[in-house]
Amino acid sequence: MTSNNNRSYIIIGAGVFGVSTAYHLIQKYPNASVTLIDRDAYDAESRVAASWDWNKVVRADYDDKIYCKLALEAQDIFKTDPLWQPHFHQTGVYWTCRSDYAQNVINHHKELGRNDDIIALPVSEARKLYGGLFDNADYTGVKEVLINKASGWAAAGDVLRAVTKKCLELGVRYVTGEVATLQFDGRGSCTGVKTKDGRVLSASKVIVSTGAFTPTLLEWSAADSGNAGIRAGERILAAGITTGMAKLKKEDHERFKNMPVGFQGYTPEQGKPFIGSLPPTKDGELKWWGSKIFTNTREVLPGRYLSAPPPSQDYNQWKVPGPLKQDIIEARNLWYGPASADWEMTKHRICWDAFTTSSDFIISPHSASKGLYVATCGSFHGFKFFPVLGKYIVQMLDGELESELVEKWAWDRQRPDSSLNVEYPNSEMRHLLGPTARL
């Protein structure tokens, strides 16, 4: 048995999966060596992490019962724990449903014994709420509107920084550096990482939480070690989504400041992912994300092609071409129509995440190497679980994860076809861009 003092962990990636793991590990094993390594400093002005952002939705409105339960657990921490609570804003959500989504969510909450203020209203009643703020929204095909006053949003970058800082106070080491390959011993067990600038860090357990970069890192490590089984293969797909923000005029800010998070929900037949509209940040900016979820297939090694963020240090995340900015205008119009035409669009970013066909995370030992673990694949919905992800990842590391979750989050499992998943990547970036707009 490993004594508490001999435990050593390297976590690659300081997004919500990696930081939550560090936070739970160091509390369970205060004398263990826990190292977080990330290409960006945790308090950098700008980071590539999907988890780093102005704001993310924190909701428990899931029609999948497992994620519904997990999201409620996480949301309770966001609401009560002094580390998380200052960053959470309980604005509620307003969700236009074109399927039975609302009723499924309400049933789950009832079955889970929750008395949250959650209702489904006909469109005619819902659009009068919040001073008619959503009166100009697109209600084509909407069956009813789900209103959940218990949900809201979190200031994502702020809470990520605060929890990482707490980890450091508790004894976690933070290394800024880009991992070039995983390191293996003669028997194929993972022993650590090697950085681009040649540093080697060793540990008995290595956890890969590198988000959209995961397939590339595993590809490089497979080539370096000669073990093709390290590759992600069909399990993980890296893809980007555009976000954009508009600065509200002072008089508008007053009207919008207490608005809920808005979602436009679609069915697989309608072929669109859900589109979100987030309430103003402290700087008075509204945020949307677009409907295009795009892969970026490129050659990451001679003759090896997979989807990956652009190869620059910052994933070219701030260089958003015109057609993707247009995607945000369309998302904005779905909510506010022509009345928003003169709003000043202030920021655009491409956010890269790792997807599975079922939108399930991967939290699992890697089957091709002892000592190697994968904990990522937020699949466009991972942020809200930040407070509890690490609890389950530590259970996985300790072999204590309950069987239902072992199966759901396994590295090796049968995965469904992506065609019924509206939140799965739906296009290739270069096909969306005109020849002059390509990155």
Ligand SMILES: Cc1cc2nc3c(=O)[nH]c(=O)nc-3n(C[C@H](O)[C@H](O)[C@H](O)COP(=O)(O)OP(=O)(O)OC[C@H]3O[C@@H](n4cnc5c(N)ncnc54)[C@H](O)[C@@H]3O)c2cc1C
């Ligand atoms: C546009 C958009 C909106 C979203 N909105 C929401 C929302 O409202 N609510 C919600 O719950 N979820 C949301 N999500 C999903 C959520 O943000 C992600 O699922 C989650 O943040 C992923 O966390 P992660 O830790 O796996 O990856 P990341 O946060 O991407 O972190 C990975 C880290 O690994 C580091 N890294 C990568 N490669 C290396 C390397 N080789 N060496 C060193 N470091 C490396 C990166 O620098 C990065 O910091 C959204 C996602 C997107 C794209």
